[in-house]
Amino acid sequence: MPEPLPGIARDQTMLRRVNELSVLSVLRDGVPRVLSEIAERTGLSWRTTSVVTESLEQHGWLASGDADVKRPGRPARRYRFLAEAGHVAGIDIGAHAIGVSIADLAGTIVATHRVKASPRDSADKRLNATQATVRAALAAAGLSEADVWSAAVASTGIIARDGIVTKSVVLPGWTGLDLATPMSDLLGCPVTVANDCNLATLAERWRGHHADTMIYLLTGVRLGTGLIVSGQLHRGSAGAAGEIGEIRELGWHDAAERLAAAAPGQHRDRDRAAALVFAAARHDDTTAVAAVDRFAADVAGGLIAMTLTLDPDLVVIGGSFVHAADLLLPRLRQHLERACPHPPRLEASQLGDEAVGLGAVRLALDAVETRIANLDSTIQLSPAAISGNRLLPASPAQGIPRTLPND
């Protein structure tokens, strides 16, 4: 056994911080635990666990209470993570709706507010409606702007690292827009911005499917994809990963339109028309079956190219056509098995409409985790120290990055 090194302050405070983060990560799931359980899970000695846990309680991260009063002897104290010490906001700015979810530090959604929007709304109108929705969601949660430590915005389009929309073909006035600044002005906290499809992918990884490498396909009137590579969201060097639909020959730009055109009668709502086609295909209507076959073949073309590039474990189908997974999955599976030496598993998303907002919550929580992990180890780790980090510096260029770190 080598003799201990001479202790120096930097090493000791770093070691203490590592132990604090270790105890926090064990309790982060919200389950109250006694010291012996925390010691076992962290691998720390009972004595170290006790010192670290008591310090975390004293500084506002943990609450404790007596437990197991039914058992004989002195009751053990249980410690639980104070998830309500801080909150984050997940903001989903869609073409047809704007949704805001407020979550505590454990990721539990404490309030959600959603308003309708029109794809034809001006950028100003959409941003004002977003700010009003944030305020309404906070009011519903009984919170104020000052309680939000971090926020993330989901938007359609290609989003650069500084939170600017570099390309959006869906919303008027959206290309070139800075989405981070108006939201950080409102909330006074760092705001990250990411593509909606990427955030739905992050939500799948968080609450849905655990795969090391995964392709998420957003279906509906618009087709989009998001990637998880080695467990991390992969956005690409300019946030343009997963844009396989740019290959016009694959037909992704009008695949849903062609599917909807097979519906009898005239329909302005293509989601509704597509639903009619899927229903007719379930009753073996020849035209509808052919349209679904064609749609699946169009989608498969892009999925095959992405699968051959990445060799993922899993492909998840989400978005508004997920209700037709019974029709789409077997067809897509057949195409992938025919074309790929190693076809991935193919599954339907279980998250529904909330996927994008949930992904924004996850991204905002990740920013808080990063702040906790990066806090100077000579500063006491406390909710006040982390929320004290919440105000944006005067110069955003030197400040906390507003977009997703490069993966």
Next chain:
Amino acid sequence: MPEPLPGIARDQTMLRRVNELSVLSVLRDGVPRVLSEIAERTGLSWRTTSVVTESLEQHGWLASGDADVKRPGRPARRYRFLAEAGHVAGIDIGAHAIGVSIADLAGTIVATHRVKASPRDSADKRLNATQATVRAALAAAGLSEADVWSAAVASTGIIARDGIVTKSVVLPGWTGLDLATPMSDLLGCPVTVANDCNLATLAERWRGHHADTMIYLLTGVRLGTGLIVSGQLHRGSAGAAGEIGEIRELGWHDAAERLAAAAPGQHRDRDRAAALVFAAARHDDTTAVAAVDRFAADVAGGLIAMTLTLDPDLVVIGGSFVHAADLLLPRLRQHLERACPHPPRLEASQLGDEAVGLGAVRLALDAVETRIANLDSTIQLSPAAISGNRLLPASPAQGIPRTLPND
């Protein structure tokens, strides 16, 4: 300043190991340094640096000598990493040649031996020739099998995690072959196996281009690709990433053949025929220019699909057609710029024929680094402790993984 935690043995030995790894990583580049430089680069105190460095010297990792005798006063001791404490082997089993490189722990190649092979050789003949080449390379380096701590084998085909070739269309008897066992039997050390194109990609990342996300394209009679995602080699869930050429419509399977067919006369060697076509194209021969245009368009089709999937910073062109980069790069650039919203940089590899072998050396070094980092912190970190890890356990299933860890 928080008071120090009560020291416990586990934390102290782990802290000591972290400090040792920190000093080793600073000296790993081979530059001899005095204590104050090591302290500055590691961020450790002078006292800790001194204790750790002296311990590393005592245990065989470092050598020291007086330096700067021209300066007044007592000369400072300089410490350098003993790269020659151990060696690794990079083994490239190709269709036309077998090459073995022996490198020290700093990655310096100390000997290389290369023999010709024929694509028609049986698997047995090829494996025997490989073992003979390993022995010849070791003899040239003045080393024996026992000096090799780790080896990596590069092979064509899709390679599973256990070192089995799951698919090879190039070499007779190659599919289903276990490449790890015969090499570990010879060398008595853990052997990892990976696809040749993936290893060329790893070499580019190590000695060539630094890009966070990169596509490497191996050109020549065979087209292949390798991926770096978030700084790591991405092999996919079954080692089948980058197999975009499986899409027959892209024409990758016979692109080089069609290029070579444009050469005047009959040629058995298609590499040679292709070189004639490239030369004629440089003299504006219409047929040759059309053939090069067509080849570039074929290659671009696959590169576009991969670029739209990954949004890489960089595409590197390597392999035997790299001598025609003057013709290929501008054409590929044009295709990518036309098709991709964010076209990546496009560059030619500078590594030449050695790329695959160099990548195998890097992979073997990575395995040593992993062993160093994972050594139980209660065991003294010494070359003997690491090379003592070199013998494979009786049951390979429970032992050190023989293939690349999943990325």
